[in-house]
Amino acid sequence: MKYRKLGRTGFEVSDIAYGLWGMSGWSGSDDQQSLDSLQLSVDAGCNFFDTAWAYGEGKSDGLLGEIMARNKKRLYAASKIPPANDKWPALPTYKYLDVFSPDHVIKYADLIRKKLRVDCIDLLQFHVWDDSWTDDPEFRSTVEKLKDGGWIRYFGLSLNRWEPENGIEALHTGLVDVVQVIYNIFDQAPEDKLFPLCQELNIGVIARVPLDEGSLGGKMTLETRFPKDDWRALYFGPENLANTIHRVDKLKKIVPAGMTLPEMSLRFVLSHPAVSTTIVGMRDPKHVRDNIAASDAGRLDSGLLAELKKHRWDRKPQPWSD
Numbered sequence: 001m002k003y004r005k006l007g008r009t010g011f012e013v014s015d016i017a018y019g020l021w022g023m024s025g026w027s028g029s030d031d032q033q034s035l036d037s038l039q040l041s042v043d044a045g046c047n048f049f050d051t052a053w054a055y056g057e058g059k060s061d062g063l064l065g066e067i068m069a070r071n072k073k074r075l076y077a078a079s080k081i082p083p084a085n086d087k088w089p090a091l092p093t094y095k096y097l098d099v100f101s102p103d104h105v106i107k108y109a110d111l112i113r114k115k116l117r118v119d120c121i122d123l124l125q126f127h128v129w130d131d132s133w134t135d136d137p138e139f140r141s142t143v144e145k146l147k148d149g150g151w152i153r154y155f156g157l158s159l160n161r162w163e164p165e166n167g168i169e170a171l172h173t174g175l176v177d178v179v180q181v182i183y184n185i186f187d188q189a190p191e192d193k194l195f196p197l198c199q200e201l202n203i204g205v206i207a208r209v210p211l212d213e214g215s216l217g218g219k220m221t222l223e224t225r226f227p228k229d230d231w232r233a234l235y236f237g238p239e240n241l242a243n244t245i246h247r248v249d250k251l252k253k254i255v256p257a258g259m260t261l262p263e264m265s266l267r268f269v270l271s272h273p274a275v276s277t278t279i280v281g282m283r284d285p286k287h288v289r290d291n292i293a294a295s296d297a298g299r300l301d302s303g304l305l306a307e308l309k310k311h312r313w314d315r316k317p318q319p320w321s322d
Contacts, residue, residue, distance in 0.1 A: 001045030002295050006276045007204025009154045009177055011076055011122070013048035015270055016295045017206065019279035020051040020060035031063065033284060038067045040288045047073065050180075050206065050279045052080035052127055053108055061115035069117050077116050078178075078206070080127035080158055081108040088322045089160035090128035096136040100126060105142050109151045123178055125156035131169040143175045154178060156206070161322070162315050164190040171197055178204035183275070184212050185251065185268050186313040195274035207278040210269045211262055215244045218252065218261035234320050247313060254307055266294040268308055 003012045018041050023034040038049075049067075051060040061079055068075050084104045085094060113121050124146065133139055146152045156178035159167045164181050171179065179198060183190045187209070198205050211217050213235050222245050226233040236244065248261075255261050269278045282288045300308075315321075 001292055002298070003047075004276050005204075006048075006076075006123075006206075007178055007198070008202040009123070009204055011048075011204075013076055013277050014046045014295070015275075015277050016046060016266070016291050017048040017050055017277040017279045018046050019208070019281045020049065020064060021055050022281035022283050023055065023060050023063055030283075034063055035066065037282050037284055037288055038063065039070070040285050041282060041292070042067065042071055042073060042075065044288060044292045046288075046292065048076045048078070048277050050078045050208075052082070052125075053112055054080065054082045054127060058111060058115045061112055065115050065117040076122045077118065078123035078125065078156070079112045079116065079121060080125045081105055081112070083126075083128045088128055089163070089317060090130040090133075092130050092132040094130065096133035097138060099128070099133075100139070100142065102138060102142050102145070105146070106151070109146060113151070120150050121152045123154045123156050124152040125158050125178070125180060127158050129157045129159055129167055129170065131166050134169040134173060139170075140173065140175060156180060156204075158208075159194075160317065162187065162189070162317050164194045165192075168193060168197060171201060171203055176203060178206060178276075180206040180208055180279075182209045183207040183269055183272070183278075184210050184216060185265055185308050185311050186212055186216075186247065187315070188309070188312040189314060190274075191272065195272065199274050204276045205274050207269050207272075207275045210266055210278045210280060212244070212265075215248050216251070216261060216265040218248065220245060220248070237320050239318065239320055247311065251308075251311060254304075256304065260290075262290065263294045263297065264300070264304075264308075266291060267297060267300045268305070270295070271299040271305055 002015050004015050006013045049064050051064050083099045143155050154177040158180040181190050255264050280291045
């Protein structure tokens with residue numbers, strides 16, 4: 001496992017991070033299997049874990065807290081405060097105080113740290129963001145209270161899907177230490193403006209959805225269907241599935257010999273110097289072993305990277321993509 005600095009936090013984090021959404025927000029999860037996979041990842045060198053209160057109303061935070069309590073190794077926990085209006089993504093029509101009032105933020109910071117079994121959270125993020133909120137004085141005062149009061153070590157923002165530049169104003173405030181954004185072979189837009197700014201300001205970058213919610217795992221087909229209570233049933237509905245499979249099939253044709261599509265996809269993300277770590281869902285031991293092997297393999301060669309640049313797919317938020 002390779003490690004990188006998470007921006008100005010100074011944390012040396014594994015470049016493959018463990019994402020816990022699949023342990024409570026997707027179908028087919030099993031708590032014991034989840035705990036076994038988490039422990040296997042720790043044993044293999046993973047030390048950065050991304051969760052959120054919204055992942056099962058604290059369930060994933062609790063699973064992570066159990067693993068952290070079991071291990072003496074330094075493990076880094078990143079969690080997220082849900083929007084008070086329970087709406088994803090954030091929109092400029094929403095008022096900041098209706099989404100992240102001081103009382104709401106402090107309430108969930110306390111709930112999360114109890115689930116994690118810690119006094120101080122390594123990284124606490126807002127689960128949604130809109131840059132129209134940047135100048136609200138409560139934003140600054142709340143983040144400063146979290147840090148000065150010892151509730152958190154560092155603060156971050158999780159940016160809306162396919163809106164990587166809707167967060168740039170907030171980054172200029174100096175309050176944001178880490179930004180989380182969707183970045184993968186299809187979704188390359190963060191390279192345009194967000195990544196250069198993060199490099200300039202030494203802001204850590206957590207790249208999420210490196211496998212496009214699973215399509216870049218290479219196993220989905222036009223006949224793939226998910227249970228109605230699984231979020232992917234909406235994302236890979238009729239408006240998105242066929243287009244996605246068509247593009248994945250094109251990618252399969254250029255996967256080098258001896259490499260898999262998911263390995264190529266993960267290594268593409270890790271090839272960008274702005275990326276500190278990438279979040280991968282790993283619900284069973286095979287996922288853990290395969291993903292950590294991608295870290296060990298390192299960056300892709302320049303020729304393959306140039307070819308993958310041609311597969312950029314710029315999209316705009318849709319009702320099914322929330």
